[in-house]
Amino acid sequence: MAEGRIQKALSGFYYVDTGAEVLTCRARGKFRKEGLSPLVGDRVTVRELGNGEGFVESILPRKNAFERPAVANIDQLVVIGSAAIPKTDPFLIDRIAAIAALKGCEVVVLLNKCDLDPAEELYRIYTAAGFPTLRISAETGEGLEKLIPLITGKLSAFTGNSGVGKSSLVNALAGENIMETSAIREDDDRGRHTTTHRQLLLLPNGAMVIDTPGMRALGMWDVSTGLGETFTDVEALLGQCRFRDCRHESEPGCAIQAAIENGTLSRERWENYQSLKREAKYSEDQSAYLREKQKRYKNIAKWSRQRKFEDGKR
Ligand code: GDP
Ligand code: ZN
Numbered sequence: 001m002a003e004g005r006i007q008k009a010l011s012g013f014y015y016v017d018t019g020a021e022v023l024t025c026r027a028r029g030k031f032r033k034e035g036l037s038p039l040v041g042d043r044v045t046v047r048e049l050g051n052g053e054g055f056v057e058s059i060l061p062r063k064n065a066f067e068r069p070a071v072a073n074i075d076q077l078v079v080i081g082s083a084a085i086p087k088t089d090p091f092l093i094d095r096i097a098a099i100a101a102l103k104g105c106e107v108v109v110l111l112n113k114c115d116l117d118p119a120e121e122l123y124r125i126y127t128a129a130g131f132p133t134l135r136i137s138a139e140t141g142e143g144l145e146k147l148i149p150l151i152t153g154k155l156s157a158f159t160g161n162s163g164v165g166k167s168s169l170v171n172a173l174a175g176e177n178i179m180e181t182s183a184i185r186e187d188d189d190r191g192r193h194t195t196t197h198r199q200l201l202l203l204p205n206g207a208m209v210i211d212t213p214g215m216r217a218l219g220m221w222d223v224s225t226g227l228g229e230t231f232t233d234v235e236a237l238l239g240q241c242r243f244r245d246c247r248h249e250s251e252p253g254c255a256i257q258a259a260i261e262n263g264t265l266s267r268e269r270w271e272n273y274q275s276l277k278r279e280a281k282y283s284e285d286q287s288a289y290l291r292e293k294q295k296r297y298k299n300i301a302k303w304s305r306q307r308k309f310e311d312g313k314r
Pocket of ligand 1: 112113114115116136137138139140161162163164165166167168169
């Protein structure tokens, strides 16, 4: 029995890196029966069959798991932003930080394209918020030496808005060896090149990066809770207003407004907190609405089957 990590999942095969070799494995049927499916990033035990093949026997306890993309055991979300085009909305970074808190991951904020714009404001906001924040350039290599110790030996998911430089950064970190990624490009039915599955890229320094299609989908994670953990500073202030029903607008003794005025809380951070709260509420309302709608559809379907049945009798 060997132990390893699932590096890649493709067409029912799992590629398990045991440290000594990469075994091509099938998963045991019992997983499907249990409604469990091995994920990229999973630590697993493998029964070896020889010829570099094996069976995934068990999945070791997960630190966390994500649905979109389907990956497990992510240590940190590396959010890439930029003050050059395309400019990153701090809201996106807060959103990802909220997801990270929810899933028990660390957050690293990278401000890329600093050769074009030093991203002073984003740098100030996220340093003050307590996240490791680096200004880098995937183009010139500036700042990458500070990034390497932050990602070495960890499984990181790089995320950020489209065009911000995620692929460039991974390539810059990997040097030339990354072109292993070209192996995961496949033609789709229209003949375009698409990345159709996920895999872990092992960078030369021992850092692991999850490669999702375009590494973009990561921004789509659901954020409903986890806000409190990302905004401990804001939540601590909320309890300190003079009035319990304070709307934090112009009420006397408002701790939020006081903190904004004396500069301990940035207005932007407060606004992001409010937007995320609204978004969380919206997504809750939305799922309640969808559940309601589904129920109604089911009734309509039942009703129309009933009617067809009765029409048939006539
Ligand atoms: P992704 O969509 O986040 O993967 O972004 P890409 O890596 O595809 O980069 C988008 C564009 O920005 C490309 O034209 C890159 O060459 C450019 N780019 C990426 N990083 C930098 C950087 O640090 N400085 C500059 N000047 N351009 C960059
Ligand atoms: Zn208040």
